[in-house]
Amino acid sequence: MTSFRNIDTLLMLVITKSTDKKMARQVSYLKAENQILRSRLPARIILTQREKNRLIRFAKNLGSALNELATIVHPSTIRVWIREQSGNKKKQPKRGRPRTAEQIEKLIVKLAKDTDWGYTRILGELKKLGVQSVTRNTVKNILKRNVYETGPKRAPGMWDEFIKRHAKTMWQCDLFSKKIVSRTGLLDVFVLVFLNIETRRVYISPATYKPDQAWMVEQAEAFIRHTKSERLSCKILMHDNDGKYSKPFLAVFADQKIKTQRTALRSPNTVAFVERFAQTIEQECLDRFIVFGEAHVSLLCTEFGEHYHRARPHQSLENELIQKPLSKTGKKSGCSVDSIRISDIRCQERLGGMLKSYSRRAA
Known part of the structure; x- marks a missing residue:
């Protein structure tokens, strides 16, 4: 069972x-x-x-x-x-930080109104006064709500104002390298670039395998000759802390009463303009080719330099060309049109079509 x-x-x-x-x-x-x-x-x-x-x-x-x-x-x-x-709905606790006291908000607005401080400086002043209940974002949001700048107003002695005042006569230089194919394998080829901050005009040196002291001095002298022939003013030259900027190299500029300024350590943004150009020429030109020697690098840099100055619009210049072509009257060409036919457009190519620019067909 x-x-x-x-x-x-x-x-x-x-x-x-x-x-x-x-x-x-x-x-x-x-x-x-x-x-x-x-x-x-x-x-x-x-x-x-x-x-x-x-x-x-x-x-x-x-x-x-x-x-x-x-x-x-x-x-x-x-x-x-x-x-x-x-019918058993539980009361949910109120979320978020409590609203800043009205008197504290008025104090933050007063500090912003009476000074040119940013929100971090105002926060420090509040801490000094014993106000510990506000955070960095609280001060920032109060300034925004009351239509005040959250960052400090730059005084005349600040770096960005210094750049603006001297942009016309200030140049930056940078040494960059490119891997090339050789019989013994991959080698580094070096190019030295000088860039004017206001106009964005550049001077590109010939390429070399050995950027030694003699070569650097030679390029410094060639750059000065270039500025004189093109009637370009250079009073300040900025460079990074690379050891290749030796005393003889700097002496070339001192002889011409050009002040050289070495950047502070770990501050790459100080020479950001010329470093951005080095990135541009690499991305738009050099990285698209398998390069076989220093002569090849020099050719690519020369062609890109012509394209950069005469055919490539620049955002920092409100999409204008650095060197506008001259019309028959000798004035810089340029006109405004409401419409244009595709048949009136012509394409100019460099480096086998790698670099393209467009212009209107001559009437």
Whole structure:
């Protein structure tokens, strides 16, 4: 008798188990189908109260399974509906930081009005006065709300004003390298660039394998001859801390009464203009070629220099050319048109079409 009971129990367990598996497969199918249907619907679905009540009725006893099943609305939203319906809605704690006291906000506005300080300096002054309850972002947001600049107003002695005052006669130089293919493998070829901050005009040296002291001095002298022949003014030359800017190199400029300024350590932004040009010539020209020697690098740099000055618009110059072509009257050409035919446009190419520029066909 006992054996029969055991068999019945085992049989019921098998049947129950198979039923659970079948139901699980059905639920999985319905979930997949529901997800497909949901993807066809708009991002937000507005439910009626009757539809909400229906969801609440079936969701009450689902427990944590609701997290996997709910798709039309977020599971936490359904739980809020359930609490509201049952009358057991709990008070949620007020989130976020309390609003800054009115007197403190007035003090921040007064400091901003009376001084040229930025929000960090104002925060320091508040800390000195014993106000510890405000944060950096609080001061910043109060300044924005009251239409004050969040950054300090730059005084005449600050770096950006110095750059603006001397941009016309200030040049920056930078030495960059390019990997080239040789019989012995990959080698570095070096190029020295000088750039004027105001006009963005550049002088590019010939390439070399060995940028030794003699070569650097030779390029300095060639640059000075270039500025004189082009009637370009150079009174300040900035450079980084590379050891190749030796005393004989700097002496060439001192002889011409040109002040040389070495940048501070770990401050690459000080010579950002010329470094940006080095990045431009690499990305737009040198990196697109397999280079086979210093003569090849010099040719690529020369061609890009012509393109850079005479054919490439510059955002920093309001998309104007550095050197505009002259018209027949000897004046710089340029006109405004409302429409133009494609047949009137011609394309100039350099380096096998790698560098392109466009102009209007002559009338």
